[in-house]
Amino acid sequence: MSKQPIMEVRGLTKHFVSGGVFTRRIVKALEDVSFKLYPGHVTALVGESGSGKSTTARLLARLYEPTAGEILYNGENVFASKSRAAMLAYRKRVQMIFQDPFSSLNPIHSIEYHLKRPLQIHHSANGRNMTERVHELLTRVSLTPPADIAAKYPHQLSGGQRQRVAIARALAVEPRVILADEPVSMLDVSIRMGILNLMAKLRDEENITFLYVTHDLASARYFADETMVMYAGRVVESGPSEEVIRDPKHPYTQLLLSAVPDPARGLRTQEVKVKGEVPSLGAVGEGCPFAARCPHVMPQCRQAMPPVTHLTEARQVRCYLYEEKSEGAVA
Amino acid sequence: MVQATLQPNTVQDATEPLLRVRDLEVEYRTKRGVVRAVDHVSFDIYPNEVFGLAGESGCGKSTIAHAILRLLKPPAYIAGGSIMFGDTDVLALNEQQLSGFRWKQVSIVFQSAMNALNPVLTIGTQIMDAIQAHLPVSKQEARDRAVDHVSFDIYPNEVFGLAGESGCGKSTIAHAILRLLKPPAYIAGGSIMFGDTDVLALNEQQLSGFRWKQVSIVFQSAMNALNPVLTIGTQIMDAIQAHLPVSKQEARDRAVELLQLVGIDPSRINSYPHQLSGGMRQRVVIAIALTLNPQMIVLDEPTTALDVVVQKQIMDEIRELRKKFGFSILFISHDLSLMVEFSDRVGIMYAGELVEVAPSQEVFNHPQHPYTVKLMNSFPTITGERQELLGIPGSPPDLISPPPGCRFHPRCDVAIAGICQTIRPQLIEHTPNHRAACHLLDQESRS
Numbered sequence: 067m068s069k070q071p072i073m074e075v076r077g078l079t080k081h082f083v084s085g086g087v088f089t090r091r092i093v094k095a096l097e098d099v100s101f102k103l104y105p106g107h108v109t110a111l112v113g114e115s116g117s118g119k120s121t122t123a124r125l126l127a128r129l130y131e132p133t134a135g136e137i138l139y140n141g142e143n144v145f146a147s148k149s150r151a152a153m154l155a156y157r158k159r160v161q162m163i164f165q166d167p168f169s170s171l172n173p174i175h176s177i178e179y180h181l182k183r184p185l186q187i188h189h190s191a192n193g194r195n196m197t198e199r200v201h202e203l204l205t206r207v208s209l210t211p212p213a214d215i216a217a218k219y220p221h222q223l224s225g226g227q228r229q230r231v232a233i234a235r236a237l238a239v240e241p242r243v244i245l246a247d248e249p250v251s252m253l254d255v256s257i258r259m260g261i262l263n264l265m266a267k268l269r270d271e272e273n274i275t276f277l278y279v280t281h282d283l284a285s286a287r288y289f290a291d292e293t294m295v296m297y298a299g300r301v302v303e304s305g306p307s308e309e310v311i312r313d314p315k316h317p318y319t320q321l322l323l324s325a326v327p328d329p330a331r332g333l334r335t336q337e338v339k340v341k342g343e344v345p346s347l348g349a350v351g352e353g354c355p356f357a358a359r360c361p362h363v364m365p366q367c368r369q370a371m372p373p374v375t376h377l378t379e380a381r382q383v384r385c386y387l388y389e390e391k392s393e394g395a396v397a
Numbered sequence: 398m399v400q401a402t403l404q405p406n407t408v409q410d411a412t413e414p415l416l417r418v419r420d421l422e423v424e425y426r427t428k429r430g431v432v433r434a435v436d437h438v439s440f441d442i443y444p445n446e447v448f449g450l451a452g453e454s455g456c457g458k459s460t461i462a463h464a465i466l467r468l469l470k471p472p473a474y475i476a477g478g479s480i481m482f483g484d485t486d487v488l489a490l491n492e493q494q495l496s497g498f499r500w501k502q503v504s505i506v507f508q509s510a511m512n513a514l515n516p517v518l519t520i521g522t523q524i525m526d527a528i529q530a531h532l533p534v535s536k537q538e539a540r541d542r543a544v545d546h547v548s549f550d551i552y553p554n555e556v557f558g559l560a561g562e563s564g565c566g567k568s569t570i571a572h573a574i575l576r577l578l579k580p581p582a583y584i585a586g587g588s589i590m591f592g593d594t595d596v597l598a599l600n601e602q603q604l605s606g607f608r609w610k611q612v613s614i615v616f617q618s619a620m621n622a623l624n625p626v627l628t629i630g631t632q633i634m635d636a637i638q639a640h641l642p643v644s645k646q647e648a649r650d651r652a653v654e655l656l657q658l659v660g661i662d663p664s665r666i667n668s669y670p671h672q673l674s675g676g677m678r679q680r681v682v683i684a685i686a687l688t689l690n691p692q693m694i695v696l697d698e699p700t701t702a703l704d705v706v707v708q709k710q711i712m713d714e715i716r717e718l719r720k721k722f723g724f725s726i727l728f729i730s731h732d733l734s735l736m737v738e739f740s741d742r743v744g745i746m747y748a749g750e751l752v753e754v755a756p757s758q759e760v761f762n763h764p765q766h767p768y769t770v771k772l773m774n775s776f777p778t779i780t781g782e783r784q785e786l787l788g789i790p791g792s793p794p795d796l797i798s799p800p801p802g803c804r805f806h807p808r809c810d811v812a813i814a815g816i817c818q819t820i821r822p823q824l825i826e827h828t829p830n831h832r833a834a835c836h837l838l839d840q841e842s843r844s
Contacts, residue, residue, distance in 0.1 A: 114704035114705065114706065115704055224792035225792075226792060227792075254562040254563055254731070254792075254793065255562060255731065255733060255772065255775050255776055256562060256771065256772060256775050256788055256789035256793075257788055257789070257792065258775065258776070258788060259775050259776075259786045259787060259788030260787075260788045260790070263785075263786075263787070263788070281704065281705065283779055284734070284776070284777040284778050284779045285777055287777060287779060287783065288777035288783065288786065308783070311779050321706060322705065322706060323779060324709070325705045325706045325708065325709035325710075326705055326734075326779050327709075327732070327734040327735040327737075327738040327739070328734060328738065328778050328779050328780055329733070329734050329737035329738055329757075329758075329761045329778065330761075330778040330779075330780045330781035343674055343676060343706075343707060344704070344706075
């Protein structure tokens with residue numbers, strides 16, 4: 067891809083300390099994660115609970131400080147300045163949407179109040195055109211007629227409408243990047259597509275970049291241009307969504323896809339024996355975190371994390387099965 | 398009919414307080430003497446105002462909140478002062494007046510939602526409970542709305558799936574089959590036959606033989622189904638000994654056997670639920686459901702809380718167990734992909750009504766009801782064509798006041814004017830083994 071990335075993540079690592087004085091242990095939530103987000107592209111971060119996908123989104127939103135690594139926005143390190151002004155400037159560019167539209171809105175405030183707040187905080191509208199801006203935001207997320215919706219309270223809206231309000235609130239500051247953490251997983255099936263299609267429209271018409279965090283591979287295939295698969299704090303495979311899902315390379319991606327129910331496949335023909343469960347992040351050792359469950363495990367897998375192998379320009383995998391032999395032997 | 402719609406309260410004269418608390422004193426009688434928890438506290442709350450009461454643990458803030466709603470339990474009592482709500486003297490209300498005051502005039506949200514909600518009732522039931530207790534809505538009216546004239550059969554060794562969105566009534570049906578509905582929900586009509594047994598005619602004693610022996614159930618949350626302070630071995634053995642005249646050793650042997658059946662190493666028999674992963678806990682619950690070799694197991698969203706890989710392990714195991722023991726399954730889920738893949742036949746529910754029943758591949762490939770057609774076009778899959786999916790505009794209706802006629806008509810773009818808004822469609826077989834409730838299909842088959 068020749069375009070300049072809007073965001074770049076290099077060697078991002080996040081360790082949490084858990085337990086008390088005597089039971090203290092390090093939870094390695096994220097370990098050496100690198101990727102780029104391109105303008106007007108949707109990148110999906112896919113994985114099971116505890117894979118580090120939400121932690122990654124929260125680090126990008128500056129809700130956490132990384133243990134190591136960098137996050138660049140338009141080539142500049144976002145952690146260079148910790149001032150409130152720098153934080154505000156960054157939040158004007160990068161916004162986050164959460165999973166639960168029932169708890170992300172305050173029940174005692176009207177929808178209008180929720181949308182005015184970011185406009186006030188970021189000084190992006192003054193008293194006179196404030197209402198006009200609120201109505202325009204509601205129209206952009208297809209909540210019409212806007213005057214009626216603005217006067218309502220969160221409990222008067224359905225889950226899907228509430229998530230649209232959350233998107234409108236994120237749009238209030240005209241961000242270039244939206245981090246969407248499982249934005250549809252708490253909604254009923256019949257209204258999920260409306261939200262994904264709305265985000266796709268924002269990508270197509272307003273060139274907004276999305277990081278889409280999900281456990282649902284099928285929705286990643288539907289909505290995301292690129293998909294990254296995470297396991298136990300590592301990105302194990304990435305590439306164009308369609309290719310990753312049609313032809314998974316990493317043994318974990320293969321396992322994950324074999325487990326996804328698929329009515330279009332008809333009666334199940336493909337059987338991949340699944341064993342074990344995702345390891346506790348406190349117990350992840352030096353090697354590949356999937357080694358303990360991998361059907362192709364080799365001695366070197368237990369010693370060190372495999373390097374990144376570029377299968378094509380856009381496809382990467384971290385697995386010794388695909389190691390580029392021409393680049394020399396493993397040390 | 399009383400409409401229970403939510404609307405802003407009319408703001409009264411904002412200069413007059415809504416709530417006046419004067420010199421409130423609350424005391425607790427304890428063995429060591431009288432503890433004065435709240436001492437001469439006075440404050441006002443005005444209409445439309447948010448009044449905060451802050452303080453550390455034990456300062457009396459919750460006691461005041463409870464006192465205002467007259468929720469104090471002995472040994473606590475109100476020793477003095479007054480609480481006026483508008484013109485109402487709250488401390489002078491009798492029990493009947495109190496029930497009109499609570500929720501209607503003042504309601505309370507407690508800290509722990511888990512304690513405020515009854516774990517064995519659906520939230521729909523509990524909200525209905527609140528509405529019925531406080532508004533003159535007759536049970537007749539509320540009843541019709543949860544599950545309405547639903548008919549289906551489940552055959553031996555069959556997996557029958559019941560799919561639908563939140564609040565469509567699918568779990569209510571599961572509870573009804575096991576006679577687990579609690580008041581105010583009750584079965585108002587129809588019949589449930591299990592073989593030759595009329596389930597609705599069973600007395601309590603017969604019911605206890607029917608549940609677990611004939612039909613058992615696996616709920617969504619294993620953590621709530623298991624007792625956190627007992628080992629899993631004890632819980633399985635308790636289930637066995639409650640129903641079978643066996644010795645402790647025999648019960649233990651059977652528990653080991655059951656654990657092996659569901660893929661848990663018997664060495665975990667002395668583990669407590671919190672020491673197991675979510676997947677293992679759900680396996681334990683399945684083991685308990687299998688204890689008495691039931692002829693049917695109800696699986697109510699058994700894997701909703703689990704990751705997809707663990708979900709597949711468990712569903713594969715259930716499939717194997719069914720092959721081995723030949724029980725039927727009533728499978729309840731909102732996950733249509735899983736539903737279609739796992740079930741032999743599927744029933745689609747919408748707003749308390751069964752709108753379509755057919756073999757699962759038939760439902761997926763040739764849906765007939767407009768709701769099912771749209772629903773099957775609402776979720777992406779990992780194979781198959783990558784096409785634009787539209788979802789369904791609008792939201793499922795409020796079951797307090799469902800639309801007349803076909804309940805789906807407000808969201809249906811092929812509704813027939815003058816018919817779908819007024820006449821309820823019947824679930825009819827239009828093609829062999831495929832039933833659907835839609836006026837459009839009736840017209841097509843007639844022409």
